[in-house]
Amino acid sequence: MMDLFREYAVPGLLAASLLGSAAAGAAHATPTVLSGNAGSDQESVDVGETPRDLGDAATVRNAYYGLSLTDEGLFFETRDDQDQYTSQTRLVALRDDAPLEGVTSLTLAEHAEDRVRVTLHVGERAVADFTIEEDVAVMRVEPLSEGFALRLEATPRHLIVPTFIGDDFLFNPEEFGAGQWTMPLNEHYVLLLGEGNAMLQPILLGDGQQLIARVGDSDGGHVIESLDIAFHDEAVYLAGYERADLWQDGSFQNLFADSAEAGKTEADLEWRPPFPAGWRAVFHGKGRDTAWFATDERRDDAEIVHGRVEYVWPFWIENGQAKFAMPHEDLQEADPAEFYETYVIYPLRRSPARMERPVATHSRYWFYPSFGATPSQAYVPEDGLRFALGDKWESRFPQGVMQHTLPTRLGAICSVRNAFAHMINAYHGAPPERQSQLMQLAADRLLEEGIVQYERSAAYQSLGERIVRMSETFVEDNPGAAEEIRKIQALAEQMIPYHNRMLNAFADRQAGWVHYEAPSDDPIEILEDLHRLLRAAMENRHAQSQAELAYYGDKLERFAVVGQNRFSQPRYLTLKMHNQAARVAVQSPDAQTFAREVQRLCLGMLQNKHWSEGTK
16 A cells, blocks of 8 residues: 555645645745736735735735636636646626626735635626635635626536536537536536646535536537536635646547457556546446446456346556446446447545445445545545535535445445344353343344335335326426436336335245244334344343244344345436436426426435435
8 A cells, every 4th residue: 555655646736735735834824915917017915905906917826726817807727736827717707697897806805814805896896705715725706796607718628517426427518519508406516627637616505506508619519618607696616626637538449449348358548547536437428427436456246236247347446557347237238339438537535544445335336445545735526515515514425425335324234234143143252241232232223224224115116106206297298308307207117116026025034934923014013023022032041032032133134134135226226317317407408497306306315314305
């Protein structure tokens, strides 16, 4: 691990750290304010000199980015590890989709040791405040006038809608054509700029805030010409980062010449990750995206869901070399070289120094560490989102969701089963005063996990039924959007039977029982009854109760994990529905309200909220 980390040590100053390093903090502890024209005739403004009119030419910068007003406009500029500005994005103030007219100027409203706040004026109107903090890659933009919007005159190579709990959505302007396209509902977006060296992250946390891509024609194709941010009178955040080899893209056709062997053949990428992080690969084909975190070695024992055959995890980093294999799940659906066209790699998450890794993933959305801790000087989109959310981070993204365990209160069901086995083994070797405590803990955990499974399974069924009803009603009123809506409906219909299959599996296990009469056919009542009998057997220590202990313990364990081979698939279908709804929200403006409601319902289930929040 030390050799790998040394290989990826980051030279010099890296832009955009939320944590900051001692060296960076010493060099740029206070954001710098320069007033006047760009070049040698700029003067430095001392801390505390507020309020002060900076006029129509000024620069405010920290170690990671700058906000500059010149005679050409207002620019957000990211800096590379040589402390140079190399990526500029022009910011245009809007109202009613039109640029505000008038002389643009800046006023220094606050200049403290750790932050600078400047006010943007267009004509006589103060339209927005920009706050730049020390050692932070994120700039806060606060609207001061009603209806304020901001245009980013950026032409990103890629626009990604990232998610921590499913597949990212890669917006490809060639697939949508010229026009204005509202991006799917999300907390943040990633714009990949330049030639693999720059990243811009708009963070939109307010209700109703939107990111709208304006696509135009270019050399016989289509490109994103600019992006508009609708503030809805709430603050947004912009984060920027620049670093050589920060992201990479390419064509699958160039990697896998023989598509028949694509699922078995390894492909070495010329790109090497510049630092340890949660590197993310998005595999894109028309109408389809799948996203994978890099592992730190080749893995052959990964499972998409329980019951699927093993396959090679398609993205890993070995001795500093990034490698691909074609995703297994799609080999059954189409020629993979046609199914996937392009890929994009970028850093999404901060990787810890150490992380316990499961034997098998059980879900391909599990987050893996990537060969060491992310340096404090490096920046990833997770950092910006954490900063913007502050103390709301944990409630928005619970730890269980971020680690991508199966969505139960107690973690992956197989881990519960293993924990029960460990407790049983410990019971036999423990002193008498410890045995009862261990068995009670095992029994209570199994009971809770079993109940969670049945509640969750029923909630998935209710979610599927509700989305089917919504789909039928919406198609009846909007027949023009029927084709896209039916794709979502088909996934919802696949979800509905799983709860009954789980109940049937429970009944099959109950058949042929002796020495036990169930109180009813209700699985939860049976679980509670077995738990009661097991706890009663714990209180007695004669030979008969020991046999009862083993008997009821075995039955409780078997019934608590009856969903092990059936529980992942509804979640997988929910993820696919969420991603399909994201695509429909862009493709079909008439269906946008419907698609966003589907997204909300699916996220309610996937983010481990109370079951009723996903189905009410």
